[in-house]
Structures are given as C-alpha cells and as structure tokens.
Amino acid sequence: MNNSANSAKHGVSVKVQGLHKSFNGQEILKGLDLEVRPGEIFVIMGPSGSGKSVLLKHVIGLEEPDAGEILINGEPILSPEVMEHHRLAMVFQSGALLNSLTVGENVGLYLSEHRLKPPREIARIVAEKLEVVGLKGQEDRLPSELSGGMKKRVAIARALVIEPELILYDEPTSELDPLSAVVIGEEIVNLNRQIHVTSIIVSHDRDLAFGVADRIAFISEGKILAVGTPDEVKRNSEPIIQKFLNADFKLR
Incomplete structure (x- = not known):
C-alpha cells in the first residue's frame, strides 16, 4: 500500500506552530x-471575531502567516x-454552490473541469457521494430548489x-434550523467513522461542538485559551470560556 492510500485510511495530522x-x-x-x-x-470554538476563520484559512493554505507555520503530516502547508x-x-460556510449548475454538476465539478474521469465515471462517483450524504437521486435539482441543510450536504x-x-x-451549521443542524452534525460524525478522515470544524x-468533537480548542481574541475533550473544556474555569458556554437569552 502506498503512503497516500495509507494516510487516506487514517487521515492526516495537522500541527500549528x-x-x-x-x-x-x-x-x-x-x-x-x-x-x-x-x-x-x-x-475550534469561540466568539465571533476571535480569529477562528482566519486560522482555518491558514490551515487550508489560503492565507500566509506573518510568522509560524502549519504542518500537514510534518510537511509545511505552503510547500x-x-x-x-x-x-x-x-466546506465553506455558504456552501459555495454554483446556482447555474445542477446538484450533480456541482458535486462533479472538480473531476469534470480537470478532466480526471470520463463522464460516465463522474456520474457514478457523484451518485455514490450523494448517497453517502443522504441525497440519493437529487442530481438534477438546482441549488435554488434545496433547503439550507441540503445545500450544506451537497457541499460535503x-x-x-x-x-x-x-x-x-x-461554520457548517450557520443559518440552519436546529433539526437541520443536528443532521449536519450526524453527517460529520458518520463520515469520520466511514472514511476515517481528519475533520477540523470552526x-x-x-x-455542535460538544456533540461531535473528540477535542475542542477554545479561541478568544486570537489566543487559544484551552484545548481538551468536551468535558475538559466545560470544566475549564477561565471566565471567558464559562461566559461563552453559559450565555443564554433571558427576558427581563
């Protein structure tokens, strides 16, 4: 078995330094x-404006740091x-689907644009991946015909x-109702079990965080205040963390 196949089975490590x-x-x-x-x-959890999405863009290589580095299985992300x-x-917050393309065309876009597979094989792969996320037979629908939760699943x-x-x-559950958010959370966990991919969620x-995470990093104002299991983060006595976790809307 080659290294690529082996790492695909077990996911990759990510180190931020x-x-x-x-x-x-x-x-x-x-x-x-x-x-x-x-x-x-x-x-990676924390209040709005804490630096979560900026960190994510560095991990995928969309931003270059002023200092420090990110390693994927020990290799610098920018190499x-x-x-x-x-x-x-x-999987972008908006889903980033192209409205002029069908669901099937959106899912198979990378393969067709780069001519990596013949059309019949692309259609088979698209059908397979849509079935994995519970959208079997939805290839011919347009994004405008889908609910927010369905769009997120197409993006996955x-x-x-x-x-x-x-x-x-x-932010995979942003703009979703509570039931749809639960479905997306279950999808992330199921995928992790099926294909053993490494998953980083901002x-x-x-x-969502406490329902799906193996571990959580809490970030505030550009600093990581805690890293641990969901229970460890819940028990952390840092005031900012406790205020965030216990924030609730109360009518006066």
Missing part, C-alpha cells in the same frame, strides 16, 4: 500552537509537495469527491 497574522496593523492571530491527531474530529502528497477539502458531497484526508468545515455552535 507559533502562528501570527495581522491585517492593517491589527493582530488577529497571536502566536497559536495546537496539534490535531489523524482521524480526529477537532472543533508545493503538500498538495501532491495530501488531499485537502473545505462535493468535498468527498476528491477522497480527502482532511476536511475543513467553516464553529460558535455549542451544541
């Missing part, structure tokens, strides 16, 4: 360090070899087409 990033003189990430284990569901050796996919199916070793989810959804 001394990560700093500023925009327009404002420091957003202030020396972050964390490590994600192969095959783990790892949630050309990483994309040759490892398959990374991102599109990510699965490349057989990723690492999937990054940016979210401020407390129910």
Whole structure:
C-alpha cells in the first residue's frame, strides 16, 4: 500500500506552530500552537471575531502567516509537495454552490473541469457521494430548489469527491434550523467513522461542538485559551470560556 492510500485510511495530522497574522496593523492571530491527531474530529470554538476563520484559512493554505507555520503530516502547508502528497477539502460556510449548475454538476465539478474521469465515471462517483450524504437521486435539482441543510450536504458531497484526508468545515451549521443542524452534525460524525478522515470544524455552535468533537480548542481574541475533550473544556474555569458556554437569552 502506498503512503497516500495509507494516510487516506487514517487521515492526516495537522500541527500549528507559533502562528501570527495581522491585517492593517491589527493582530488577529497571536502566536497559536495546537496539534490535531489523524482521524480526529477537532472543533475550534469561540466568539465571533476571535480569529477562528482566519486560522482555518491558514490551515487550508489560503492565507500566509506573518510568522509560524502549519504542518500537514510534518510537511509545511505552503510547500508545493503538500498538495501532491495530501488531499485537502473545505466546506465553506455558504456552501459555495454554483446556482447555474445542477446538484450533480456541482458535486462533479472538480473531476469534470480537470478532466480526471470520463463522464460516465463522474456520474457514478457523484451518485455514490450523494448517497453517502443522504441525497440519493437529487442530481438534477438546482441549488435554488434545496433547503439550507441540503445545500450544506451537497457541499460535503462535493468535498468527498476528491477522497480527502482532511476536511475543513467553516461554520457548517450557520443559518440552519436546529433539526437541520443536528443532521449536519450526524453527517460529520458518520463520515469520520466511514472514511476515517481528519475533520477540523470552526464553529460558535455549542451544541455542535460538544456533540461531535473528540477535542475542542477554545479561541478568544486570537489566543487559544484551552484545548481538551468536551468535558475538559466545560470544566475549564477561565471566565471567558464559562461566559461563552453559559450565555443564554433571558427576558427581563
């Protein structure tokens, strides 16, 4: 078995070391360090504006740090070899589906654009991935005909087409009703069990984080305040963490 096939079975490790990033003189990430284990569901949680999505963009290689580095299985994310050796996919907050294409065309877009497979094989792969996310037979529908939860599942199916070793989810339950959010959470866990992919989720959804995570990193104002299992994070006495976890809406 080659290294690629082996890592696909077990996911990849992700290591963040001394990560700093500023925009327009404002420091957003202030020396972050964390490590994600192969095959783990790892949630990065914290309030809005804490630097979660900026961190995620660094992990996928969309942003270059001012200092520090990110390693995928020990290789720097910005080295050309990483994309040759490892398959990374991102599920964007909006789903990022193309409205002019059908569900099937959206899911198979990477394969068809790069002419990686013949049309019949692409159709088979698309059908297979849609079935994995519970959308069997939905190939001919348009994104405008789908609910928010279904769009998120189509986006996940599109990510699965490349057989990723690492999937990054940016706020996967945003704009979803509670029932749809639960379905997406279950989908993430089921995928992790089926294909042993490493999953990193950025979210401020407390129910999602504590429902699916193997471990959680809590980030606030560009610093990681805690890393641990859901129970360990719940028990953390840091006031900012407790305020976030116990925030509730009360009528006066």
